[in-house]
Amino acid sequence: EVHLVESGGGLVQPGGSLRLSCAASGFTFSSYWMSWVRQAPGKGLEWVANIKQDGSGKYYVASVKGRFTISRDNAKNSLYLQMNSLRAEDTAVYYCTREQVGYSSDYSDYWGPGTLVTVSS
Amino acid sequence: QSVLTQPPSMSAAPGQKVTISCSGSSSNIGNNYVSWYQQLPGTAPKLLIYDNNKRPSGIPDRFSGSKSGTSATLGITGLQTGDEADYYCGTWDSSLSAVVFGGGTKLTVL
Numbered sequence: 001e002v003h004l005v006e007s008g009g010g011l012v013q014p015g016g017s018l019r020l021s022c023a024a025s026g027f028t029f030s031s032y033w034m035s036w037v038r039q040a041p042g043k044g045l046e047w048v049a050n051i052k053q054d055g056s057g058k059y060y061v062a063s064v065k066g067r068f069t070i071s072r073d074n075a076k077n078s079l080y081l082q083m084n085s086l087r088a089e090d091t092a093v094y095y096c097t098r099e100q101v102g103y104s105s106d107y108s109d110y111w112g113p114g115t116l117v118t119v120s121s
Numbered sequence: 122q123s124v125l126t127q128p129p130s131m132s133a134a135p136g137q138k139v140t141i142s143c144s145g146s147s148s149n150i151g152n153n154y155v156s157w158y159q160q161l162p163g164t165a166p167k168l169l170i171y172d173n174n175k176r177p178s179g180i181p182d183r184f185s186g187s188k189s190g191t192s193a194t195l196g197i198t199g200l201q202t203g204d205e206a207d208y209y210c211g212t213w214d215s216s217l218s219a220v221v222f223g224g225g226t227k228l229t230v231l
Contacts, residue, residue, distance in 0.1 A: 023135055037220075044209065044224045047211075047222065056204070058198075059219060060219075062217070108156075108211075110168075111167065
């Protein structure tokens, strides 16, 4: 059974940094694209970034480019999101997802329960 | 302002059918497959439909998807109170090089 569990969320001041982690199990982690999707309180879903199986390809939503870095460690079955220069508008629940990427197809078939990041002074 | 447009809310009676629309453009829905997600209150989203009209294992055939041009539709028949949730459409946007979602539709079954 596929399991994704996020950790590392919490309260951070504006301008600060935080590193999120996602522990994956139940599937061959190194065979899948992975992504982060966030949801601000009471708002809709926003895709943040994804990373190719071997880490050679990464894509980001415009609002986080240059501030967030997605990475993975296939030996540890783990996905990461390094978040720098955090802003109040980054406050959200961050979900780790397994992403199915094909020709003209891109969707998240498994989601973790999420971890809350609050950016506030 | 989401790239994909969905009605903010819809309601229907138990046993009835509802269709939720998702409108986009040629850079997203028009040239890429659409997926749909269900988010029950207080939980993570769950994949309902992928590649326009395919259902993952375990998703009942009461849920269906279709696409025409730059719009997609999620259909739910035989509505149950347990279907009360937020529903999101999503797809890849070739111009943005990013996954984009609709703003979500809150479905009330009353």
